[in-house]
Amino acid sequence: MISKQELQQQIAEAAREVRATNPMAGSITNTVTINFVANAQIAVGGSAAMVYLPDEGEFLANAGNATYINVGTLLPIYEKTLPRTAKALHDAGKRWVLDPVAIGIGDMRTKLLAQFKDYKPTIIRGNASEIIALANLWGVAGDGGASQVRGVDSTQAVDEARTAAVALARYTQGAVAVSGEVDLVTDGEAVAYSKGGSHFMTKITGSGCSLGGVCAVYATTAQTPFACAMAGVQVYNLAGARAEAQVDAPGSFQVAFLDQLYKATPEDIAANPFDYEEA
């Protein structure tokens, strides 16, 4: 595993490259937070484009360096769009970020998430319950433990998902980010615990979804999946903490948070505190 300092340099480099090149990361994502995802992607320096139809998903998959798939609010057409897009990404060797929102609700969601196993997402972003459930669904963790998903919220602590996250990352050879009070990010070899953030991030909708979209923006760069996932998690924890210092309620927080995503420098993002250890 690389040193913490090397990782920080890669994080800063991912952030710098995004600011310099304004890369597009297309998304297929839920309608609840789609606006917030787009605004967050733009705030960190990326460009957003969202679609629903199969051939449009394939188009975006090939047009960008990385794509974001969030299964939040499934539509009937997703039965075709999501597998075709994931396959196009896989076949073209393109990076993609998966957010397995609300895994366990409904037949199509389970079927789609099972299909994604073959297309190995570069980064998986979820809360503890979702990461455990995905590892169980894919059968990659010997004993991932029981998942307790309630709607879209996690009922479990981040560290309960450590085994599952490491197993998923080893399977995909990518990175996994588990969101919680402290965020866990792993590439299967190292585990980082990123600090900061704000309790207000659970008082608005879309903190998690938009983090997935921002990870996709960083995933367009030449840095490792681990560094790209960390760049997303770090800028979220940094902006969350800075925004919380300015406000006392969630409406204002959302505005201040987008502002701080925009203002965060690559150096600040890399310097946000995190612990770092072997997996």
Add this chain to the structure above:
Amino acid sequence: MISKQELQQQIAEAAREVRATNPMAGSITNTVTINFVANAQIAVGGSAAMVYLPDEGEFLANAGNATYINVGTLLPIYEKTLPRTAKALHDAGKRWVLDPVAIGIGDMRTKLLAQFKDYKPTIIRGNASEIIALANLWGVAGDGGASQVRGVDSTQAVDEARTAAVALARYTQGAVAVSGEVDLVTDGEAVAYSKGGSHFMTKITGSGCSLGGVCAVYATTAQTPFACAMAGVQVYNLAGARAEAQVDAPGSFQVAFLDQLYKATPEDIAANPFDYEEA
């Protein structure tokens, strides 16, 4: 009918229970205001989850204590999703909130709203024109008067819908909330007129939809449908008035309004001024 003081205690209790238990209220709602609905539900202390597919609607219906159905922007799949979800709610004895947005536009909307008659929503939330039109569609008011719906806006005053609202509440044995400059809430026995709010609530989209979603959050509690509907209407009028005092334009109002939804205490919500009389 219970005393005003008893009603106020129930309103406060509904708000307290929500703050204490963070209950999930699932929604099938329109894409225009879906983000605002979720953020408002979270701001008052609830948890939000939105879906489109039939089996997912049934899942949420059974997973939560109350569900919100808003017919704002119908999709083709709603022809299956909405009746199946409403039936699941009815069969399980679960509470649900109906917002008959834009009743009268299109064949599917009329057909779906007609079907809902059998599944008796616990709370109906609409503007005056929508409430009159729904009472006419269901044939529950001897003379509900003529409804004048124009797109999604009401062209009629709240009191014109009093007869229709009382008749609907008697039919469903639940509560009906009519939104306007003063809000009328009834359980068919008593009528309350809740005051406050802001003219800016008509200068943003989603005041009504998100109120429906918030009523569903309160409807998860052990209080009566009338007290739950009143809790929603009261916190809206309180937060609206407080937000208006801080701003001079609608963009800022929306932010301040979410902040004030978050800050309102159960006591403040119960104490918001309202008139109270027999139906």
Add this chain to the structure above:
Amino acid sequence: MISKQELQQQIAEAAREVRATNPMAGSITNTVTINFVANAQIAVGGSAAMVYLPDEGEFLANAGNATYINVGTLLPIYEKTLPRTAKALHDAGKRWVLDPVAIGIGDMRTKLLAQFKDYKPTIIRGNASEIIALANLWGVAGDGGASQVRGVDSTQAVDEARTAAVALARYTQGAVAVSGEVDLVTDGEAVAYSKGGSHFMTKITGSGCSLGGVCAVYATTAQTPFACAMAGVQVYNLAGARAEAQVDAPGSFQVAFLDQLYKATPEDIAANPFDYEEA
């Protein structure tokens, strides 16, 4: 061509009429920015209503004086909804605004945009790449030049689309607005270059979509398509410049921008600086 002063009077008149009559302009628009479109339409004095289904599109087409069609995030049902709505608008002699977002992505988008040629939108609003691509698709510009669409962003300057914009306006006998650092608006006879705005308008999602929706609101008035498109472009440049003066980041900008849309007077909108010349 009319004088600049006459044009300014017509712009002010369009804005005045909207403030006085609160006209509804229905929309079929993308889910990414649908909330922002509605809030912007309301902020300038209009009323918003969004639908997806074919008969609902026809209903709105006939219910309002003008309708907005934005092809941003196509759903399968749009294959029926959009042609039927556009045909209803054309047959009833109603005005409508087309935003050819992301033209070139996917088969359905191209097919729908090709069909719209027969239904002649009253106002076309797009970025330079989209306007050039539409003129090429419709074959109305002898040599519109090559379009370079990347996702939803333009890669070309506004003046590169002048020939295409003028040709489109002559074909539709309506107006065309090309968004960029300076905005070009033409009716095929005159060309106006509207100034102001803010670099933050490219740091949020929906500046363009919501401008299309606001143009539809002004298009409900008795003024010419050119004056209505100019009213929209002018209020955007005015509000953008005023909002930028108040903020230093995009989250705050979006709030301040909606506030300034609301505060702009008809006189201010007409007086926003623009150059004006023969086409």
